[in-house]
Amino acid sequence: MAHERYTRTNQKLFFAGLSLEAWRKAEEARAMNAQAVVQAEREAALFHLYGALLGLCHEIAGYYRLSEADEPRVESLLKPEVLAAAPCPELSELLELAQNPETWLAQLLDSYAALFQPPQAPKVAKVDPTLPLIPTVKAEDAADAAPLSPATLEEWRQSLKGLALRFRESLSEC
Numbered sequence: 001m002a003h004e005r006y007t008r009t010n011q012k013l014f015f016a017g018l019s020l021e022a023w024r025k026a027e028e029a030r031a032m033n034a035q036a037v038v039q040a041e042r043e044a045a046l047f048h049l050y051g052a053l054l055g056l057c058h059e060i061a062g063y064y065r066l067s068e069a070d071e072p073r074v075e076s077l078l079k080p081e082v083l084a085a086a087p088c089p090e091l092s093e094l095l096e097l098a099q100n101p102e103t104w105l106a107q108l109l110d111s112y113a114a115l116f117q118p119p120q121a122p123k124v125a126k127v128d129p130t131l132p133l134i135p136t137v138k139a140e141d142a143a144d145a146a147p148l149s150p151a152t153l154e155e156w157r158q159s160l161k162g163l164a165l166r167f168r169e170s171l172s173e174c
Contacts, residue, residue, distance in 0.1 A: 005062045009055030009164055016048035016157050023150050043115055045153045049160065050074065050112040053105070056164050060090045063171045074098075074109065090167045104156050111148060 023041035026034050057077040061069035066086050071077050078098045083091050097105035 005055065005059045006164075006168065009052050009059060012048045012052035012055055013157060013161055013164070016045050016052060016153070019045035019048060020150050020154055020157070027150075042148060042153070045150075045157075046108075046112050046115060046148075049108055049153065049156055052157075052160055052164075053108065056160070056167065057091075057094065059164075060088065060094075060167065060171070064088050090171070094163075104159050108156050108160075 019041045023038055023045065026037035026041060031037070054072075054074050057071075057074055058069060060066075061071070061077060064086055066077075066082070068077055068082055076082075077091070078095050080095065083095055094105065097103045098109055100106055101110075
């Protein structure tokens with residue numbers, strides 16, 4: 001029983017919850033290293049949410065006995081080629097969510113991928129006397145600068161948990 005694929009998904013969802021709880025406590029504690037702890041817990045929560053998504057993909061791929069059932073990356077499973085080779089409604093829904101940049105799943109995947117990007121200094125215009133004194137800020141720049149909140153990650157965790165439960169109902173053999 002402990003080697004069932006769903007146990008990994010459940011474990012990762014639980015770990016993400018623990019990271020979010022530690023994150024909230026670090027924000028409340030106001031310790032000297034609170035900022036570092038918050039960043040560490042933010043990254044840990046993202047890591048575990050990605051792992052839970054991968055676990056869910058493994059559950060689906062295992063149920064349908066897809067050749068990609070052991071892929072180590074979500075992106076390897078959420079491709080139109082995989083869906084074309086073995087159509088299934090669960091992967092189709094996940095692929096649709098992943099391809100729409102406004103969905104929680106696409107944002108989760110983008111945030112996880114951003115963990116592996118090197119730090120980048122903000123883009124600053126050269127000092128030019130002809131430039132206006134008040135600089136303009138692009139909306140996408142402002143959105144990039146805002147870090148994820150624990151509420152956002154908790155919302156993603158609950159969405160993923162709900163999706164997993166709904167998929168499991170349809171995947172169970174009665």
